[in-house]
Amino acid sequence: MKLETLLVHGDEGDPATGAVSTPIYQASTFRQHTVGQQGGYQYSRGSNPTRHALEEQMALLEGGSRGFAFASGMAAMTAVLHLFKAGDHIVASQNLYGGTSRVLDRVLGRFGLSASYVEFRDLAEIAAAITPATRALIIETPSNPTLMVTDIAAVAALAHERGLLAIADNTFMSPYLQQPLSLGVDIVVHSATKFIGGHSDVLAGVVVVKDGKLAEELHFVQNATGGVLGPQDSWLLLRGLKTLGVRMDRQAANARAVAEWLRGRHEVHKIYYLGFADHPGHDLHFRQARGTGNVVSFDLGDGDFARGFLSRTKLCVLGDSLGGVETLVNLPDVMSHGSVPSARKLRMGVTTSLIRLSAGIEHPDDIIADLEQALKQ
Numbered sequence: 358m359k360l361e362t363l364l365v366h367g368d369e370g371d372p373a374t375g376a377v378s379t380p381i382y383q384a385s386t387f388r389q390h391t392v393g394q395q396g397g398y399q400y401s402r403g404s405n406p407t408r409h410a411l412e413e414q415m416a417l418l419e420g421g422s423r424g425f426a427f428a429s430g431m432a433a434m435t436a437v438l439h440l441f442k443a444g445d446h447i448v449a450s451q452n453l454y455g456g457t458s459r460v461l462d463r464v465l466g467r468f469g470l471s472a473s474y475v476e477f478r479d480l481a482e483i484a485a486a487i488t489p490a491t492r493a494l495i496i497e498t499p500s501n502p503t504l505m506v507t508d509i510a511a512v513a514a515l516a517h518e519r520g521l522l523a524i525a526d527n528t529f530m531s532p533y534l535q536q537p538l539s540l541g542v543d544i545v546v547h548s549a550t551k552f553i554g555g556h557s558d559v560l561a562g563v564v565v566v567k568d569g570k571l572a573e574e575l576h577f578v579q580n581a582t583g584g585v586l587g588p589q590d591s592w593l594l595l596r597g598l599k600t601l602g603v604r605m606d607r608q609a610a611n612a613r614a615v616a617e618w619l620r621g622r623h624e625v626h627k628i629y630y631l632g633f634a635d636h637p638g639h640d641l642h643f644r645q646a647r648g649t650g651n652v653v654s655f656d657l658g659d660g661d662f663a664r665g666f667l668s669r670t671k672l673c674v675l676g677d678s679l680g681g682v683e684t685l686v687n688l689p690d691v692m693s694h695g696s697v698p699s700a701r702k703l704r705m706g707v708t709t710s711l712i713r714l715s716a717g718i719e720h721p722d723d724i725i726a727d728l729e730q731a732l733k734q
């Protein structure tokens with residue numbers, strides 16, 4: 358089946374009743390028929406049928422063997438980082454999501470895990486940062502918010518050459534547009550809060566792996582640390598997945614319309630949009646992904662003007678997050694990247710006047726009309 362079909366039919370609902378939607382199994386514990394019963398469901402931290410249906414569906418969509426659902430993207434990433442131990446070292450992209458570097462440096466750093474951040478567009482820079490203690494490379498492509506593109510297959514090959522795990526945060530693309538496991542990555546992580554949920558109504562995270570031993574280790578961590586996704590929220594993601602393809606197609610079309618319109622405006626100093634052939638990562642991106650996604654970032658050149666613009670948008674919601682059905686705008690400098698050190702922000706192009714727009718599914722004319730009125734001082 359093609360991905361568009363798998364999104365709708367990958368999760369078959371409930372074979373016992375024929376319900377086309379998987380039921381919400383709102384239960385913490387399950388009756389056991391003998392003491393020490395093997396198999397089946399026992400306690401929902403270990404496994405829950407609704408969560409299991411979601412985990413299976415995500416594994417199918419990413420081309421993995423097993424998925425794991427968590428209460429947030431950060432809980433998912435933190436579970437992955439619990440595969441490592443004190444003394445281990447991670448090399449990550451300097452354009453990593455701010456929350457991921459925060460948990461690495463300020464939480465797991467206290468337990469002896471260390472991380473270095475380098476430019477992932479430069480393989481030599483990654484190789485130079487690898488030490489005998491390094492255990493993994495963390496990729497995030499395209500990056501947030503300036504859409505820099507990392508060569509997934511090349512970084513995964515480097516990881517394997519040096520005996521390391523390759524981890525990819527695939528939030529910005531979702532499995533609909535990019536499947537890092539097929540490019541050699543070992544572990545895919547998602548903030549399912551974004552496209553997979555898609556309606557700005559649920560916080561969730563998912564991890565998918567291919568290797569059986571890694572899957573066992575991750576299940577051990579998931580059950581031991583317990584940051585699991587509840588059955589109601591698992592069901593919301595199962596529902597969100599069914600429309601992922603149509604939502605992302607529409608969001609991508611709107612992002613293109615917005616980017617093309619912004620390109621003609623004198624107020625806009627710089628635009629970051631993967632669909633423009635002159636975007637530096639355009640060709641590489643389209644070798645490893647099949648769409649642009651919905652993000653357009655643009656620099657208005659002046660911090661006060663950018664803040665004024667964001668206070669004037671009406672239809673476009675000023676807020677954190679992305680990937681929802683409504684167009685969202687934010688100021689990464691103080692919002693999504695507020696916890697990132699200033700020097701690193703400037704290296705990635707996050708100025709005080711950079712705006713990130715996540716296109717929703719509204720009519721493009723309405724989005725553009727709102728941006729136009731907000732640009733007027």
Ligand SMILES: *Cc1c(COP(=O)(O)O)cnc(C)c1O
Nearest residue numbers: 429430431454526528548550561
């Ligand atoms: C939002 C986000 C996260 C964190 O996910 P939460 O669900 O907010 O915990 C991680 N990575 C990326 C790329 C994100 O956009």
